[in-house]
Amino acid sequence: MFGRLVKYDFRSMFKQFGFIWPAALLLALVNHFTLSGLDSTSTVGETTAGMAMLVYVAILMAMFVITMIFVIQRFFKGLLGDEGYLMHTLPVKPWQLISSKLLSAVAATLLSIVVAILSILLIAPFQWVHELGDLFRGLGYLFTHWNIQATHGVFFLLELLLLICVGMAQGYLQLYLAMAIGHLFNRNRVAMSVAAYIAINAVMGTLLGVLGSINFRPLRTALDVMFSVEGIAGAHVAVWVAIVWTGLLSALYFFCTEYILRRRLNLE
Amino acid sequence: MNEQLVTCTALTKRYSSKTALTGVNLELGRGRIVGLLGPNGSGKTTLIKILCGLLQPTEGAVLVDGSPVGPYTKSIISYLPDRMYFADWMKATDLFDLFADFYADFDRTKALNMCASLGVTPSDRIKSMSKGTKEKVQLVMVMARKAQLYLLDEPIAGVDPAARDFILNTILTNYNEEGTVLLSTHLISDIETVLDEVVFLKDGSVTLHDGVDSIREREGKSVDALFREIFRAHNMEGGAF
Numbered sequence: 001m002f003g004r005l006v007k008y009d010f011r012s013m014f015k016q017f018g019f020i021w022p023a024a025l026l027l028a029l030v031n032h033f034t035l036s037g038l039d040s041t042s043t044v045g046e047t048t049a050g051m052a053m054l055v056y057v058a059i060l061m062a063m064f065v066i067t068m069i070f071v072i073q074r075f076f077k078g079l080l081g082d083e084g085y086l087m088h089t090l091p092v093k094p095w096q097l098i099s100s101k102l103l104s105a106v107a108a109t110l111l112s113i114v115v116a117i118l119s120i121l122l123i124a125p126f127q128w129v130h131e132l133g134d135l136f137r138g139l140g141y142l143f144t145h146w147n148i149q150a151t152h153g154v155f156f157l158l159e160l161l162l163l164i165c166v167g168m169a170q171g172y173l174q175l176y177l178a179m180a181i182g183h184l185f186n187r188n189r190v191a192m193s194v195a196a197y198i199a200i201n202a203v204m205g206t207l208l209g210v211l212g213s214i215n216f217r218p219l220r221t222a223l224d225v226m227f228s229v230e231g232i233a234g235a236h237v238a239v240w241v242a243i244v245w246t247g248l249l250s251a252l253y254f255f256c257t258e259y260i261l262r263r264r265l266n267l268e
Numbered sequence: 269m270n271e272q273l274v275t276c277t278a279l280t281k282r283y284s285s286k287t288a289l290t291g292v293n294l295e296l297g298r299g300r301i302v303g304l305l306g307p308n309g310s311g312k313t314t315l316i317k318i319l320c321g322l323l324q325p326t327e328g329a330v331l332v333d334g335s336p337v338g339p340y341t342k343s344i345i346s347y348l349p350d351r352m353y354f355a356d357w358m359k360a361t362d363l364f365d366l367f368a369d370f371y372a373d374f375d376r377t378k379a380l381n382m383c384a385s386l387g388v389t390p391s392d393r394i395k396s397m398s399k400g401t402k403e404k405v406q407l408v409m410v411m412a413r414k415a416q417l418y419l420l421d422e423p424i425a426g427v428d429p430a431a432r433d434f435i436l437n438t439i440l441t442n443y444n445e446e447g448t449v450l451l452s453t454h455l456i457s458d459i460e461t462v463l464d465e466v467v468f469l470k471d472g473s474v475t476l477h478d479g480v481d482s483i484r485e486r487e488g489k490s491v492d493a494l495f496r497e498i499f500r501a502h503n504m505e506g507g508a509f
Contacts, residue, residue: 091343
């Protein structure tokens with residue numbers, strides 16, 4: 001059943017981005033050809049290039065605004081609004097509904113980032129294949145210089161990618177939790193969701209402050225050991241500490257949201 | 269298979285400022301067409317939403333086919349809400365695909381046949397459909413399932429009398445006869461003839477649950493007349509109509 005939910009959420013995602021993703025790439029391609037006009041002496045060339053760049057930047061900005069709207073709307077309207085009447089009467093569990101929304105939200109963001117990167121590569125003059133080669137050679141040089149093995153480099157990239165995904169999930173799950181709390185109120189649900197978001201930030205900030213001030217010896221020792229790891233291993237440890245911490249926060253937000261949807265669902 | 273299809277025990281639902289249901293005890297059998305009758309604000313929609321899992325009761329318990337509300341009960345309930353619940357970008361056929369994916373009892377061929385007889389083009393986008401057509405699509409989705417329990421929330425409110433007959437006819441000719449239909453409304457005269465039994469809800473409490481025939485025999489009047497009598501008194505007490 002979970003796979004079927006994901007299928008429909010991804011369909012809804014492709015529907016939402018079906019125009020803007022190709023448009024961003026197309027505009028990038030147009031800019032690729034007009035870009036040289038910026039340096040030309042002809043006013044027409046310059047104006048065309050300027051306009052094309054302006055539209056491209058606008059499309060790119062719109063793409064990220066749409067991504068944020070998608071993330072929020074698919075949860076707020078899709079699970080807590082009228083569409084929730086359909087989703088919550090399907091024979092599935094609330095955790096499956098939340099996971100499916102989260103998966104499509106993270107996928108939409110990653111794809112938007114990929115489209116943005118691709119579009120920049122498209123705009124650059126066509127030697128970019130050559131220049132990318134230079135970039136990798138440069139990275140290779142850096143790794144050799146710092147005495148980093150290539151495998152470490154690959155692991156770093158994978159770890160960072162994982163950290164980005166978990167970080168994104170944590171951010172979105174905090175939004176979901178805020179909306180779930182907001183929907184418990186019978187009025188002003190949007191305002192209450194915003195207030196809940198701010199409150200979660202405040203609570204987590206305070207909690208971290210308190211945790212930091214507690215002199216819990218085993219924790220201190222563990223932290224000391226972790227931060228005493230030097231060199232490349234230390235960097236790996238730092239990234240993994242960040243991944244685990246962000247993962248724990250994500251799990252906390254997920255379980256709270258799941259509890260609200262399972263035990264406190266309050267559709268108008 | 270449990271003898272009773274629906275069992276509500278001491279069901280209470282309180283919102284912050286008001287109580288929507290107060291200690292409702294209700295048992296519904298199988299193969300019945302039941303009218304859930306009461307004026308606006310009497311708790312009909314709240315009861316239906318609790319049965320299909322959209323609201324959680326404050327106190328009390330609900331069992332559907334012997335199970336608490338969850339994925340199993342949702343798989344045997346076909347629910348028609350009092351609003352449109354689908355995303356605008358979809359076509360009716362997309363919705364049929366979705367239902368076929370999630371409900372083993374959904375009959376796609378039947379849905380397409382119903383569309384043909386109701387004059388709905390299933391390949392049209394929902395966005396481009398009129399309100400009446402959207403309601404028909406929703407009715408088709410709900411009635412093309414061979415469900416154990418149909419929960420129909422005000423299916424005939426807000427439409428003209430001709431459309432009412434049409435909707436009732438669609439329900440009666442398509443429901444699973446081994447299942448039970450629970451239909452909420454305040455327009456009793458229109459549906460009285462098709463009901464097996466009625467549940468009267470007044471201020472969140474069940475005031476009457478009986479067979480239509482036995483009401484007629486005992487009271488010597490139609491359900492509609494009895495309803496008017498009970499709820500006129502309610503109105504004079506200051507209740508909201």
